[in-house]
Amino acid sequence: MFFELHNGKVVVTEQGLLNISIKRLYDADTTKNKERFNKMASYIFSVYDKRSIYINMSIEDRRLIASSDVVEEKDYWMKAEENPSFKEIVEKLNQVQFTHKERLLDGVRKKIDEYLNVFNQMTMDVKNHKDHESMTKGSQSLLELYDKLEHMVNKDATSKQVGGGASKMFEDE
Numbered sequence: 001m002f003f004e005l006h007n008g009k010v011v012v013t014e015q016g017l018l019n020i021s022i023k024r025l026y027d028a029d030t031t032k033n034k035e036r037f038n039k040m041a042s043y044i045f046s047v048y049d050k051r052s053i054y055i056n057m058s059i060e061d062r063r064l065i066a067s068s069d070v071v072e073e074k075d076y077w078m079k080a081e082e083n084p085s086f087k088e089i090v091e092k093l094n095q096v097q098f099t100h101k102e103r104l105l106d107g108v109r110k111k112i113d114e115y116l117n118v119f120n121q122m123t124m125d126v127k128n129h130k131d132h133e134s135m136t137k138g139s140q141s142l143l144e145l146y147d148k149l150e151h152m153v154n155k156d157a158t159s160k161q162v163g164g165g166a167s168k169m170f171e172d173e
Helices: 014-018 020-028 032-048 059-070 076-082 084-097 100-121 129-160
Strands: 003-006 009-012
Touching: 003 032, 009 032, 014 020, 020 032, 020 084, 032 059, 032 076, 032 084, 059 076, 076 084, 100 129
Parallel strands: none
Antiparallel strands: 003 009
16 A cells, blocks of 8 residues: 554555655655655545545545544645645555455445435425435435445455464464
8 A cells, every 4th residue: 555554643655655646745845754745645544545444434524534633734635635646646546455346335335425415405395205205215225235345345355364264274283
């Protein structure tokens, strides 16, 4: 991965510095101890890395929380998200860290968030009760798909774990 968490701080990895977009931003930061770069790395890790404690929140919530609580700059997300190099880093990070199933799972999670936003804004009345019923059925289908994908992703992750399993192929008995 591009970034790792060490002793409560996000640091760039050697592999991360091989990425030209990351290297460009790292070299461009002339502040003491690479403060601007480290702020950006902390934000990216908190919002986009699948190891983040915030990963199961909506992207909007992750951006707001990372801006205020992690980098301690309320509107940081606006500046960061419009930077072209930043966008390249996030795109490449997502390609590297997520499988196709995980990307599909994330897409379904985003659709569920959209449904929630619409439900929260919608009031049910005589005119739109059929729309409300249709959306409820659609959200149920999304949740079922989410559960299936999550099961597949967890199964894949479990099958990649090393040690602690029943296999003794390379172990002395």
